[in-house]
Amino acid sequence: MEDVSVGRALGAGFGLIRRHPGAIAVWTVVYILLAVLPAYGVMAMMQPLYAQLAQNAASGHAGATSPAMLQSQMQMLQIEPAGWLLGLVCQALLLGAAYRAVLFPQERGFFYLRLGMRELWLGLTFLVLVILLLVAMFIVMLPMMIVAGIAAAATAGGSGSGVGAGVAVLFGFIALFGGLGVLFWMGLRLSLALPMSFAERRFRLFESWDRTRGLGWTLFGTAAVIVGLLLVGEVVIGMIGFLLTGPAAILKWLGSTAAPQEAFARVMPIMIGAGLVLAPLATLYFALFGGAWAQFYRDLTPATEDVFS
Numbered sequence: 001m002e003d004v005s006v007g008r009a010l011g012a013g014f015g016l017i018r019r020h021p022g023a024i025a026v027w028t029v030v031y032i033l034l035a036v037l038p039a040y041g042v043m044a045m046m047q048p049l050y051a052q053l054a055q056n057a058a059s060g061h062a063g064a065t066s067p068a069m070l071q072s073q074m075q076m077l078q079i080e081p082a083g084w085l086l087g088l089v090c091q092a093l094l095l096g097a098a099y100r101a102v103l104f105p106q107e108r109g110f111f112y113l114r115l116g117m118r119e120l121w122l123g124l125t126f127l128v129l130v131i132l133l134l135v136a137m138f139i140v141m142l143p144m145m146i147v148a149g150i151a152a153a154a155t156a157g158g159s160g161s162g163v164g165a166g167v168a169v170l171f172g173f174i175a176l177f178g179g180l181g182v183l184f185w186m187g188l189r190l191s192l193a194l195p196m197s198f199a200e201r202r203f204r205l206f207e208s209w210d211r212t213r214g215l216g217w218t219l220f221g222t223a224a225v226i227v228g229l230l231l232v233g234e235v236v237i238g239m240i241g242f243l244l245t246g247p248a249a250i251l252k253w254l255g256s257t258a259a260p261q262e263a264f265a266r267v268m269p270i271m272i273g274a275g276l277v278l279a280p281l282a283t284l285y286f287a288l289f290g291g292a293w294a295q296f297y298r299d300l301t302p303a304t305e306d307v308f309s
Contacts, residue, residue: 004299006221013226013291016101017284023101023111027094028283030113034090035282036275042079043271089115092123094283098290099198103298118198125197125205129190132205133183141179188212188219195290195297211300219296226288233281241277 017024096119097112107114192208212219 004215004218004296006218006225008299009218009222009292009295010225010288012102012295013288016098016291017287020101020111023097024280024283024287026111026113027097027286028280031090031094031282031286032276032279034086034093036272036279038083038086040272040275042083045079088123088127091126092119094286095126095194095290096122096198098287099195099294102291102294103195103199117201121197121201121203122194125193125203128203128205129187129193132190133187136186137179137183140182141176185216188216188223191219191293192297192300195294196301199297199301215296222292222296223289226285226292230281230285230288233284234278237277237281238274241274 093113093115096114099122100107100112100114100118189212190205190208192212193205196204196208196211
């Protein structure tokens with residue numbers, strides 16, 4: 001077991017990118033095929049529904065429905081499970097590739113991309129972790145929202161209605177940020193379960209809680225640096241694209257028609273282009289987080305014949 005630090009974790013993530021630029025390029029293509037294009041395909045299918053909703057809102061019939069809208073909604077319900085599954089496969093495939101590149105570099109294969117038992121356990125652990133965190137957030141936020149509702153109802157219609165509204169808003173913010181804070185803290189403490197399940201080829205979740213004891217700020221610092229860097233990159237790329245295209249030209253082009261169907265048709269190419277341009281940042285997310293957390297796992301786990309072999 002070695003010292004655990006933000007620097008070592010970040011070094012593993014950036015080292016992965018430096019050593020395997022070809023793999024990063026291939027992962028980007030995989031991300032586009034499994035995440036970007038399917039998402040825009042769904043948006044294209046739902047375009048008539050969006051246009052109808054826009055027309056209803058403009059005409060004052062926001063709640064109106066039509067057979068076409070109902071058909072689009074049914075199609076959405078039918079393809080939603082497939083979208084969830086495809087997203088889970090993409091997550092397990094790319095995050096698993098990053099883990100493999102750090103923990104099992106000898107298993108290069110096709111740019112470290114595989115779909116095997118490691119990815120199966122990784123995907124299952126990720127799914128359970130997301131459900132657990134959502135349930136935990138609901139449990140934390142519900143009492144605060146109830147108190148906020150009681151405070152607002154107790155003073156509604158009276159002289160203290162303004163105070164009650166202020167109290168309700170205050171508790172609402174406390175519930176929101178408190179719930180997000182608890183969610184983030186729990187997510188950090190349980191985050192090691194993902195590389196743990198991948199490396200050991202078995203379901204691991206609460207074992208991460210004990211393994212990360214005392215490392216909350218280290219995990220937080222690593223995640224904050226990565227998220228900050230990716231956000232800066234996204235903002236810079238967005239500003240460059242906006243300036244190169246021409247702000248006035250974009251606004252004039254998008255606002256030149258009042259027909260919702262045509263407006264969506266004009267916006268779609270821009271959204272697809274933005275998705276393709278930003279796809280490498282998504283790949284860097286997998287590489288940096290996967291490399292960093294794989295390094296955390298390596299530093300916290302003694303090598304055995306079943307691990308790192």
